[in-house]
Structure formats: structure tokens, C-alpha cells
Amino acid sequence: MKLDAIDLKLLCLLQQDCKKTTKEYAHQLGLSTTAVYERIKRLEKSGTIKSYVALVGKVEVDKTFIVFCHIKLVQHTRENIKQFEREVLKLEEVVECHHLSGDYDYLLKIVVRDMGDYRNFMVSKLTAINHIGSTQSSFTIKEVKHSTAIPL
Amino acid sequence: MKLDAIDLKLLCLLQQDCKKTTKEYAHQLGLSTTAVYERIKRLEKSGTIKSYVALVGKVEVDKTFIVFCHIKLVQHTRENIKQFEREVLKLEEVVECHHLSGDYDYLLKIVVRDMGDYRNFMVSKLTAINHIGSTQSSFTIKEVKHSTAIPL
DNA sequence: GGTGAAAACACTCTCAG
């Protein structure tokens, strides 16, 4: 879909806070509420806006242990890749999984409570998946920045 | 703050979709709308719910090039670390920055349009930051999984 | 494509129990 400058500005606002009133967005964009209302509906229907979600504080729910785990498969057959990805999707602790270029095949971002929980996750869930050759985990000492907004 | 089982269930629902009506959450939780209304307000005020945001499709806004960039600093003085982190926060293309354990010091997640834009970003923005020793970039071939929800 | 008003509706929020 074609997006003009106002659409991008609106998306920026919605990526920061989606619970304001249409009136307020209209004010910030210098448009009428109707115009903004219709733009939002259009963005929703076109799939540009995928969903509206609540962001939860890691500290408040006691899930502050973030791990990045690089994974190498033993063999890169189509079947192995498919099966690995299917299994990873089932693991709720894995919040992101990227098929990467470079030395390692995959990068997983895992969110758990502490090192003990991570060990349990590794032993009973992750390494239970077939075709994994090797893994390398790095732990987040400090989350310097985290944004869910796509830069526009 | 203390969270009971209902709070966690409610947070799960809100992490998936925050635009439903209180009535609907009440129905799914088997409570009255008022009870759910007050729980949500409590979660907001305690900071457990940090914000409500729109999630935007990468494809639809033409920002499908995701890069993970490992960074090593030349020297780990307190001043270097502070300055590096301050500079990184200013870069809108960087959606995540983690201070990591292991070989490299930082892991950055960068979202741009294509390889050309990434090169520009590297040359004119990232490498302009002081104290960077070496970098290593991996490109996402496929985003297998991406969730903004913390597993609860 | 945008505006402004108005009507119908639904939800938020408060309060008494």
C-alpha cells in the first residue's frame, strides 16, 4: 500500500501509544478526527498495523534474564530446517528466532527468570530438538535499548 | 507488586491484543467488567503494563532488512561505555542494544530497508561512534519467530 | 482527499451494596 508522510507520522504516534483518542492524533497531525479515523482504519485493513498490544515490564513480572543463543545445525537439509523451525515456534521462552547469514545458522532470543530457569530450558527443551549441532549462549548484562517501533 | 494467576492470564491477553473491551476480557476470565477494569488500572499504575502500542508490519513499511551487529569496544573504561551507550540510544535504526557477556561487548539489532541503507548506516552513523574496536554483522535471512510478549 | 456536525451506539468509569 502507498503511504504518505501523514501516514508515517501517524504510524509513529501509534507505535508509541495506541490508546490515545482519535481526536488527539488529529490534533497532533493537524487534521480532522474523521480524516484520521479513516486513515487508521485503512492502515488496519491493509495490514500495515498488524495488532495492538500491551508492553509488560520485565522486572515487574520477574523475567529479567535475557539470553541470545546462536545455533548451528548438523546438516542443512530442507527437512532439518523445517523441523527445527517448527519445534522452536512451540517454545514460549523463545521470543525471537532468526535464520541468519554467517557462521551460525540461527539466533534465538530467550526470556526467562534466571540462570536456573535457563539451564532447565536448555536441558529439557532446547537440546531436545533434533539436528542441533552446537550452541553458544550470551547473556544480557544490561538491556541498553529496546524498542518495538520500526524506525520510519 | 504481587500478581495472582488471574493477573498473569490478563497480562497474556493484553500482550496479544489490547484493544478488546473490558467486557470481553471479563468474559474470558470469568469475572465482572468492574473487577477486570480495576485489575487493569492497577497493572497500569504499578508499571507492570508499561504502555500500549501498535505493531507495524515490516513488509508493509518496506523495512525488511534486519541485522544483528556484534560490537567490541577498544577499551572498557566507565567513560567509554557510558559514551557508547549514549550514542547508540540516539540511533533510531537501532531497535535493540544489549550489553552482553562473552567475546563481544554489545549486540545491536538494526532495522533498515536494504543492504544499501545498512551500508550507509554503518559508514555514516555507527562507525562515527568512538571507542568501537571491531564489529561483526549477521543478516536475517528469515525471521522465523518474533513476539513482543514476555512468556508468563 | 479533506471538513464539520449530528445521531446512535458502546465503552469507560464511579459508586452503592
Add this chain to the structure above:
DNA sequence: CTGAGAGTGTTTTCACC
């Protein structure tokens, strides 16, 4: 936590620019 009521925002349509 419940249920009902008052207040408010959304949603839709309309005539018009």
C-alpha cells in the same frame, strides 16, 4: 467482586468544500 447508572469517546453517515 457485583450490577447499574452517568459520562464520554467511538463510529457512522451526511452535506459540503
